[in-house]
Amino acid sequence: MDLEVIDKIADRYKRKESALIGILQDIQAQYNYLPKEALLHIRERLSIPLTHILGVATFYNIFTLKPRGRHLINVCMGTACHVKGVVRILEKIERELGIKTGETTADLRFSLEPIRCLGCCSLAPVVKIDGDIYGKVKQEKVSRILKKYE
Amino acid sequence: MIKLTIDNREVEAREGATILEAARKVGIEIPTLCYHQALTAYGACRVCTVEIIRKEWSRLSTACTYPVQKGIEVKTNSEKVKRARKMILEMLLARCPNVKKIKDLARDMGIEKPRFELDNEECILCGLCVRVCEEIVGVSAIAFFNRGTEREVNTPYEINSDVCLGCGACAVVCPTEAIKAEDIKEIRKIPLWHTELKKRKCRLCGEFFAPEVEIDFLKKKDARLGEEIFETCPSCRKKELGNKILYTNSRRRKYV
Ligand code: SF4
Ligand code: FES
Numbered sequence: 034m035d036l037e038v039i040d041k042i043a044d045r046y047k048r049k050e051s052a053l054i055g056i057l058q059d060i061q062a063q064y065n066y067l068p069k070e071a072l073l074h075i076r077e078r079l080s081i082p083l084t085h086i087l088g089v090a091t092f093y094n095i096f097t098l099k100p101r102g103r104h105l106i107n108v109c110m111g112t113a114c115h116v117k118g119v120v121r122i123l124e125k126i127e128r129e130l131g132i133k134t135g136e137t138t139a140d141l142r143f144s145l146e147p148i149r150c151l152g153c154c155s156l157a158p159v160v161k162i163d164g165d166i167y168g169k170v171k172q173e174k175v176s177r178i179l180k181k182y183e
Numbered sequence: 184m185i186k187l188t189i190d191n192r193e194v195e196a197r198e199g200a201t202i203l204e205a206a207r208k209v210g211i212e213i214p215t216l217c218y219h220q221a222l223t224a225y226g227a228c229r230v231c232t233v234e235i236i237r238k239e240w241s242r243l244s245t246a247c248t249y250p251v252q253k254g255i256e257v258k259t260n261s262e263k264v265k266r267a268r269k270m271i272l273e274m275l276l277a278r279c280p281n282v283k284k285i286k287d288l289a290r291d292m293g294i295e296k297p298r299f300e301l302d303n304e305e306c307i308l309c310g311l312c313v314r315v316c317e318e319i320v321g322v323s324a325i326a327f328f329n330r331g332t333e334r335e336v337n338t339p340y341e342i343n344s345d346v347c348l349g350c351g352a353c354a355v356v357c358p359t360e361a362i363k364a365e366d367i368k369e370i371r372k373i374p375l376w377h378t379e380l381k382k383r384k385c386r387l388c389g390e391f392f393a394p395e396v397e398i399d400f401l402k403k404k405d406a407r408l409g410e411e412i413f414e415t416c417p418s419c420r421k422k423e424l425g426n427k428i429l430y431t432n433s434r435r436r437k438y439v
């Protein structure tokens with residue numbers, strides 16, 4: 034790991050503990066997750082206990098300590114999508130990728146995570162991949178959608 | 184000084200004192216679980232809930248965090264308080280049905296069996312261990328991680344912490360005895376924190392008396408004390424000191 038990258042991020046926030054969330058966001062943007070080595074380095078740079086860093090990192094859902102895939106699949110588990118049979122879509126994706134919800138494929142291509150109501154219930158069932166929204170998803174369409182992401 | 188009434192008694196307290204402190208000073212008992220006078224109040228357990236009436240407006244709040252105010256009327260045992268405290272203990276008991284301290288407090292409130300689904304936790308997430316480790320010991324080896332129902336106290340990455348001294352202060356303050364510090368020959372263990380540390384041998388009696396990292400930590404804090412004191416167990420230290428005093432006294436003042 035290039036620790037200079039981490040240094041730059043810490044310096045950008047003047048190495049202040051009050052900016053910890055911003056620092057962690059930037060690290061996560063860089064690596065797609067919060068690598069342990071990076072957090073240990075931040076501890077030295079900011080001279081703060083590791084417990085403070087991990088307290089924040091495990092509190093917010095946006096942070097993850099495990100490597101995430103290059104593409105994030107969010108399956109909407111909101112009420113409308115549930116009624117419209119999203120569970121079958123989710124199962125189809127799980128089968129297709131050979132992973133369970135909350136896991137990442139071995140080739141780091143996809144991470145699969147549930148989400149609560151994306152706010153476009155009229156399109157239910159809804160699947161979001163990175164920034165793209167897929168509405169009225171049918172089981173047969175799943176593999177074609179996944180193929181678009183490398 | 185600030186004047187207020189607690190359970191119909193006129194009480195005076197210094198500005199900035201909490202209701203709990205004011206009450207304890209005059210001997211009024213309020214139950215607590217997450218409070219320790221040496222640590223920052225945290226308001227986690229809610230067991231110290233009291234009723235506060237101010238300008239005819241009644242509210243419930245935690246006595247350990249609420250600063251005294253002029254003219255307020257505090258009730259530590261009103262119906263409203265009892266109802267709230269009972270509910271709080273019922274929930275705590277459902278979480279920790281096998282913890283003696285919780286069982287006793289709940290029984291005091293007349294609860295034998297909670298209506299809720301039982302868990303089997305020992306920790307009530309009071310945060311005393313986290314606070315003593317940060318505020319008194321000064322290493323912050325443990326902390327709260329995760330959120331909501333997942334919230335727990337642990338070490339980073341749930342492995343042995345590289346800053347834990349094995350001092351056992353957390354085990355001392357824990358109200359539920361969820362933390363156990365144990366000594367197995369030359370090893371100090373705190374299983375909950377995955378801590379296993381080698382202890383140092385006393386240069387006089389040969390007993391293993393404290394974790395090496397703890398001693399080195401203290402040494403760094405006060406180097407003036409000299410090397411020897413850090414190689415000697417507390418009871419040998421006392422003996423040595425006693426002998427020194429006896430010796431000098433007998434020479435100087437012929438007391439013994
Ligand atoms: S382990 Fe004990 S002291 Fe620490 S939070 Fe839990 S109950 Fe409180
Ligand atoms: S329930 Fe899925 S978008 Fe609202």
Ligand code: FES
Pocket residue numbers: 214215216217218225226227228229230231232245246247248
């Ligand atoms: S003692 Fe006041 S909230 Fe725990």
